[in-house]
Amino acid sequence: MSSPSPIPPPNDRRNSRASTNGGLPNEADALSEPSELRVRRKSKCLKVPPEMSALEYASRPDSNLVCLICHAPFDRPVQLLCEHYFCRECLEHAWAPQSNNRKTCPTCRRHVEGENDIRPVPKIIETMLDELVVKCPNSRTGCTWVDHRVNVHDHVMLYCEYTPIECPAADCRLHTTQKDFHKGCLHYTVGCEDCHTSLMKRDLEEHQRYLCLNRTTSCALCEAVLLRLDLKTHINNVCPKHVISCQGTIVGCKFRSERADVTQHEMACAMATMAPHFRDQQARLERHEARMEPLARKVGILEDGLANITNMLYPANANDASFPVADHLDPNDAAADFRLPPASFPHGAHGSDNSSNEPPFDSQVHHLLTLHENLREEVSRISTTLTEVEGRTNMMIINESQRNKDEMLHTNAAINNMRMQLHWLMSATIHQRTTSASTSTSRPSASTSAGTTGRSTTQGPSSRPGPSGTLPAPYRRLSDSNRQDTKL
Amino acid sequence: MFASRRLGKELTKMQGQLPPGITLVEADNLENWLLDIQVLDANPIYAGETYRLKFTFSQNYPIEAPEVVFVKDDTHSIPWHPHIYTNGIICLDLLDRSGWSPVHNVESVCVSLQSMLTSNTRKERPEGDENFVRYNTQRPRDINFVFHDNKV
Known part of the structure; x- marks a missing residue:
């Protein structure tokens, strides 16, 4: 405890009594036999006052008198302002981790200011606690004293014969009890x-x-x-009074009573008569089962070995080349191992045998499962091949069409080229024709040509080189649309 | 010494009688106890379920709070609650350093948890549950919970 006693002892009668009582016998001793004073004092010093929280109560104490922290009846209780009661020591424990000005009531968390908030409990409570009936703390070693709690201190310190004290022999450090004290040192073998x-x-x-x-x-x-x-x-x-069950209990007899009754019952009980036989059978069964287990293991090992050997001799027999070690659960391999002599094992018979045989499996379901597993593998392999083939065809088609497209582009370019040349030729001829015509009729044709130019700029595509004449305009538009068709 | 004496007294009392819905499963030593709790009213989130609590007591019990977590095993799950993480850690001020008081005991903690479940209506986990469960290496008593929700 950090602080020795922050809470004032509320009329701590026990402490004062203890001190006076502790003093008295020493004085008496000193008066009667001063020579033994040293030894006696030592023996008294050894006596420790009983711990209140460890006391055993004769009956269950009233729950109103129980401290909520230690769950034992109050020991030197105090009262907080909120009228909650606790043992003094418990409060100190509870407040130990808290700083001085942050103390609160453990029950209601009301702030506790200082020493003044901790008050003694009413007298009646003290009396009720004093009158609780407890057993002597030495009851383990034989003391039968049972009395009010208020007396336990005196009892242990003064009267109890079982309180451990130091051995009277000067050179012995072991403990003895008050009752054996006068017998001298009893610590010899x-x-x-x-x-x-x-x-x-x-x-x-x-x-x-x-x-x-x-x-x-x-x-x-x-x-x-x-x-x-x-x-x-x-x-x-x-012992005829010991309660046992009928021997037939292993086959279901429910009879259970004292031995004398059970013996009588067993005379008539059919199940009890049968019990020895059943027990024999049971024992035999267990023996057989125990013997079977190592045998089963041995068979398994041998099967494995055989499968390995067969695989080594005939690697082609293995179901799948990717499996170098034979799976002996595989129906095909198992069939090979068990149905055919390995020396004359024909390669072709493998498949045919597989369809008709009855493989040595522990269940049909197991066989089917393995078959199913095989088929699944097959299917997955086929599906991967399929995707591969598909990819390859796709690539081929793409390559082919690329080439076609290139060719088409070439052709288009050539056509364009030719068209340009045609234009050039056409415009040249038209130009020639208009110049020759303008010399004869210069006036009227000028207005027509202007109108045609206006129309053509609003309607025709922009890539038309050279001036356009009256007649060729519709013709050229036709050729224009033709070109677009080809392009498409 | 203090702890063992008090726990011994609690154990004797609990072996005698317990509130409905609370059962003592295992208390072989004075360090770890297992208790089962059930929510007895008709809350649909917890109907028919039994949850297992593990109490771990320190030497300073009851001055120090016990460590209380829900246990997940084959037959017991972690109850859905916005303050109970998937790893069973419970965010409750009663179990924290600040909220604990030595007048509480195993029984009262169980009753508190029972009522905490009873009053819950949301079938959800706390915010950040996944991260907390994945990265938490602390013991429950070392975690600094922030108690923001005063409804439960």
Whole structure:
């Protein structure tokens, strides 16, 4: 704890009492036998006050008196302003990771200012807690004391005979109990006279009473007196009061009772009479199964070996060249292995045999599955070939059409060339004709030619070289459309 | 010592009686417990399902909060909830350092989770669930959750 006691002890009677009580016997000792004072004081020092949170309560304590943090009845409880109660120590635990000014009530998170917010609990609560009935913390080692909690401190520190204290011998550092204190040091080895185990003197009594195998004890069920050594076998095999089931239970008899009754029942129970036979059979079955397993494994190994050998001798027999190691689950290979002598294995018979044979498979389904697997592989191979072929044809067609297209382009160019030449020739002739005509009729033809030029600019395509005449205009347009047809 | 004594007391109590829908599956030691919870009302998201919770207690329990996660196995799934990640980590202020208080216990945590599921109407995972589940290497208690949703 960081701070020794941040919370003021609210009328901590126990502490004050403890100090006075702790002091008293020492004084008495000092008065009566001063020579042993040193030893005694040492022994007293060893006694530790009982831990409240570890106490065992005789009955389930009232849930209103239980601290919500440690889930045990309050130990030195305090009250916060919000009227929530906790053990003093629990609060310190809970607040340990928090800084001083950030303390809150664990239940309602109300801020706790400082020491003033932590107050003592009402007297009635204290009294109720004091009156809770607890067992002595030494009840494990034999103390049977049960009383109010308020007295447990005194009991443990003063009266309990089972409280561990230091051994009275000056050179012995081991612990003994108050009750054995006057017997002197009991920490020396003795042998149990019944079972010859060596153990410490102080444990001898307990050993002889509860543990020694060679001492007589009585069966808890039938009260027969016998050695502790035989107790287990007695209970398992003989004790008439021990509850067992009928022998026929392995075949379904539900009868279960004390041994004496069961013995009577078994006289009449048919299932109990049959039970030994069933048990025999069961054992035999298990034996056989156990023997079968290694045999099955051996057969598997041999099959594998045989398949490998066959493959090595006749590599062509393998179903697929891509599989160098034979799959012995394959029906074809299996057929080869089991149905035909390897030396005279005919190549051609392989396929025919495959269709008619009954392969040594554990099930028809397995065979079908393998067949199906083979077929699937075949199909996938065919499909890849198909795509390959398709690709190749496509390439061929594309190449061919490319060439055709090129040729067509050439031809078009040639035609264009010829057309240009034709134009040139045509325009030359027209020019000649108009010049000759203009000399005879110069006036009227000038207006006509102007009109034709206007029309042609609005209608005709732009690539028309040279001036156009009246007559050739429709003719040329015809030729124009012809050219376009060819192009298409 | 403190932790084991308190857990021992809780265990004794839980072995006696538990609220409906909560069952203690395994508590062999005082470090890891397994509990099953069911949502008992007719919430269609969780009807008929049993979820498994794993509690991990530190030495400082109950001063320190236990680590509580949902466990996924063959028979148990992680419940759908906008605050429960696919890896079972639960975003709940009660289980965080700031929200925890030593007066809480295993039973009260289970009841809180039950009611958290009961009141949920959205069958979804938290935002960024996939990334969190893939990249989270922290223990649940080391993750700094931001508690923004006050409805649950």
